Every structure is written in structure tokens, then in C-alpha cells.
Amino acid sequence: xxxxDRYSATSGQVGVSLMAAFTVLSWAAIFPLTRWCLQxxxxxxxxxxxxxxxxxxLAGGLLFVRPPLPRPRAVVALAICAFFGVALYNLLLSWGLxxxxxxxxxxxxxxxxxxxxxxxxxxxxxxxTRNAVAGMLIAFTGIAIITSSQPxxxxxxxxxxxxxxxxxxxxxxxxxxxxxxxxxSPLQTASWLMIFGAVFLVPFSPGxxxxxxxxxxxxxxxxxxxxxVPGALGQIAxxxxxxxxxxxxxxxxxxxxPPLATAIGVIWLGETLSLALVIGGAIAISGVSIVHATQTTxxxxxx
Numbered sequence: 001x002x003x004x005d006r007y008s009a010t011s012g013q014v015g016v017s018l019m020a021a022f023t024v025l026s027w028a029a030i031f032p033l034t035r036w037c038l039q040x041x042x043x044x045x046x047x048x049x050x051x052x053x054x055x056x057x058l059a060g061g062l063l064f065v066r067p068p069l070p071r072p073r074a075v076v077a078l079a080i081c082a083f084f085g086v087a088l089y090n091l092l093l094s095w096g097l098x099x100x101x102x103x104x105x106x107x108x109x110x111x112x113x114x115x116x117x118x119x120x121x122x123x124x125x126x127x128x129t130r131n132a133v134a135g136m137l138i139a140f141t142g143i144a145i146i147t148s149s150q151p152x153x154x155x156x157x158x159x160x161x162x163x164x165x166x167x168x169x170x171x172x173x174x175x176x177x178x179x180x181x182x183x184x185s186p187l188q189t190a191s192w193l194m195i196f197g198a199v200f201l202v203p204f205s206p207g208x209x210x211x212x213x214x215x216x217x218x219x220x221x222x223x224x225x226x227x228x229v230p231g232a233l234g235q236i237a238x239x240x241x242x243x244x245x246x247x248x249x250x251x252x253x254x255x256x257x258p259p260l261a262t263a264i265g266v267i268w269l270g271e272t273l274s275l276a277l278v279i280g281g282a283i284a285i286s287g288v289s290i291v292h293a294t295q296t297t298x299x300x301x302x303x
Contacts, residue, residue, distance in 0.1 A: 086197025
């Protein structure tokens with residue numbers, strides 16, 4: 001390998017590492033940023049403003065690229081996925097964060113692969129191995145420990161139940177996206193999903209706009225950051241990471257999000273770092289990693 005080739009390879013690895021760091025940090029910031037913005041907005045107002053802002057930015061990108069419009073069948077599929085994966089997911093997550101700490105919410109949403117595996121078994125007929133079932137039981141044990149230290153525990157309408165509902169919506173979105181959405185590029189799909197998610201929230205925009213007019217400028221700035229950085233820019237960075245390293249290796253980077261979200265919540269918002277959160281979070285991530293490793297091995301065997 002020549003010196004120029006080694007330089008290009010090294011530069012490419014550095015670029016992927018920077019993109020990975022940006023993605024993990026921006027996605028970890030979603031939880032404390034949401035909690036902070038909820039001081040000024042209701043969950044519905046916040047989700048509406050955030051989604052409309054992100055959709056406006058991504059729509060501008062589509063106008064610049066000018067891709068072909070989705071076919072009617074794809075429109076229906078995108079609308080279904082957007083309802084669960086954008087509108088309902090973000091609404092339940094924001095509602096849960098009213099009482100749940102940023103760290104606890106991030107650990108709970110990190111169990112999305114568990115629910116995705118269960119739904120894939122239900123809808124796609126995929127089999128669960130003994131190791132996968134064991135990993136799920138471990139993860140659910142971690143969830144029980146985490147929620148025991150949060151207001152309301154696992155009672156109906158508690159923050160934990162709402163965030164777990166958001167996690168289930170995200171898992172359902174992933175399963176549906178695999179089955180229904182495949183014709184467009186990842187960037188086009190992400191843009192259309194955000195736009196359709198915004199369509200569901202348009203009826204609530206008048207009240208959200210009134211709340212925005214009454215909010216201080218720094219809150220509106222952080223709202224714009226929340227809408228643009230983790231959503232549009234974070235998604236672009238993540239796609240770049242997936243091009244540079246294998247998907248299985250890239251997925252392990254997402255395990256860094258809960259500890260980072262917890263640290264930001266403690267430092268910025270003054271949240272309490274409880275022993276139950278640390279122990280339960282570690283157990284939950286261990287269970288998720290077992291399920292992920294089992295799925296990766298299974299896919300490699302059947303490929």
C-alpha cells in the first residue's frame with residue numbers, strides 16, 4: 001500500500017470515528033434536551049414544534065435533490081411507519097420524560113432490539129433461540145430494577161410505561177419499515193417519514209405556535225437544536241458510519257448512548273444518579289447485547 005493510500009485509509013477511519021462520536025453524542029442529548037424544553041412546552045406542543053421544524057429542513061433538502069415522488073402504495077406504507085415511528089414514538093417518549101429522568105428513559109429505549117426481536121417473531125415468523133430468550137429475560141430484569149427507582153414504577157400511565165410504549169412503537173416501526181418501505185434511499189425514506197409524521201401533527205400546530213411565541217429565545221434555540229441536530233444531521237452521520245464499518249459493529253456504539261445521556265442529565269439538569277439506575281441499566285444493556293449477538297450470529301449462519 002502506497003503512502004497516499006495509507007493516508008486516505010487513515011483519513012477515512014478518522015472521518016467515520018468523528019461521525020460515530022457525533023451521532024452517539026447528539027442522540028444521547030435528545031433525552032436531557034427534551035426534559036429541559038418540557039419546562040416551557042407540553043409534550044404535544046414540543047413534539048409538534050420539533051417535528052414540523054425537522055420536516056421543514058428535510059423537505060428543503062428534498063426540493064434541492066428533487067427525487068421522484070413516492071408511489072401511492074409507498075405513501076400508505078410511509079404514513080403507517082411515520083405514525084408509529086415519528087409521531088406516536090416521540091409523543092410517548094416526551095410524555096414519559098415529564099416524570100422520568102433522562103438516564104432512565106435512555107436505558108429503557110435502548111431495549112428497542114428486544115421488542116423488535118419479539119415482533120419479528122410474531123409477524124415474520126423468525127425463531128428465538130434459547131440465548132435470545134435468556135437475553136430478553138435479563139433485559140426485562142434490568143428494566144424492572146430501573147423502573148423501581150422512578151416515580152410511579154410500572155403503574156399505569158407512569159413515565160416508565162409511557163417510555164416503554166414509545167420503545168414498542170419504535171420496534172413496530174422498524175419491523176414495518178423492513179416489510180413496507182424499501183423503494184427509496186435511506187435519506188429519502190427518512191425525509192418522507194419525518195414529513196408524514198409532521199402531517200399527523202399539523203392539527204396541533206396552532207397551540208404549539210402560541211406556546212413558541214411565549215417561550216424565551218434560548219428555549220427556541222435549544223428546540224431548533226433538538227429538531228435539527230439529532231434528527232437530520234444525526235441520521236446523515238449515522239448513514240455515513242454504516243458505510244464505513246459493519247452494521248453489527250456500528251450497533252454496539254449505541255450502547256454508549258444511555259451512559260452519556262445519564263451523565264448529561266446529572267451534570268446539566270442536576271438529576272440524581274441512583275444505584276438502581278446504574279445496576280438496572282448495566283443488566284438491561286447486557287441482556288440487549290446478548291440478543292444482538294444472537295441475531296448477528298443467526299444472520300451470519302443463514303446468509
